[in-house]
């Protein structure tokens with residue numbers, strides 16, 4: 001039987017990954033460690049599986065009981081305003097977090113890491129294949145995120161080379177969908193929460209910059225297949241994302257269409273905002289035959305608006321999430337949670 005540790009498992013992508021891990025028959029225990037910096041207990045509140053335990057702690061300092069056969073390191077903010085507000089903490093979560101997690105990997109275990117398309121910086125080639133080494137400014141405003149992801153990639157590929165650690169590294173391109181925080185601050189979620197509040201949609205600069213947005217279900221499907229389901233023997237790095245490239249202005253206009261009368265305003269460009277981003281998915285198609293982003297971006301936005309509407313308490317049918325129920329007294333599954341550095345029981 002398998003013991004699994006997911007760092008950042010209460011976050012947007014982490015919680016989707018945990019749900020899929022819990023479908024495994026060979027799973028004995030899934031321990032989530034999360035400090036609630038950007039993660040939310042509610043993301044797994046509906047899960048009643050006794051194999052799931054949650055430890056509320058910084059991954060760097062957490063004490064774990066024993067070792068884990070599989071470790072998934074997703075403990076990091078991913079939204080520019082969040083990581084730029086606390087850059088040293090971002091570096092620590094990624095880099096020191098990875099160091100700490102490597103210490104508790106069982107011999108022969110697998111260490112999986114969610115890296116980012118940010119390793120490509122301001123790309124000089126499009127689309128970006130994994131072999132492209134990127135154009136990143138290590139003194140720039142995005143460096144805490146970009147460079148710490150790069151450093152963890154370096155750490156893992158060196159651990160693989162000198163220690164034989166089994167690693168799997170994905171580079172995620174922009175992901176959106178349900179469980180993004182309302183105050184996340186990234187483009188799609190910002191536009192939707194602004195539209196729902198009747199506030200102007202804010203575009204940084206002229207909006208001609210592009211991204212390639214992947215819907216969470218498609219991205220989680222790729223992660224599940226690559227990390228465990230398909231028995232893939234490939235360390236990566238592996239680009240995962242949608243290769244349909246769209247401008248920020250187009251996204252804003254599309255979202256605006258759901259909120260008639262809501263204006264679009266142009267604010268100052270974000271510093272060192274990458275002008276373009278699009279994954280070369282040649283490797284992904286070889287490693288994960290048949291996988292593709294099946295949910296069109298338009299449909300993903302519709303689903304995300306519905307989720308945000310409920311999340312913001314704007315629909316009678318769906319409960320608002322004012323209170324982190326899993327942490328409140330009497331919550332059905334509060335037993336899973338621990339707030340100390342010990343492991344929850």
Ligand code: UDP
Pocket residue numbers: 078079080174185186187188190191202203204205209211248270273274
């Ligand atoms: N962006 C924007 N308005 C917002 C949030 C983001 O115009 O309210 C732009 C941002 O400047 C960037 C793009 O949207 O060009 C994607 O930003 P996001 O924060 O979603 O992701 P990242 O920059 O990390 O790719």
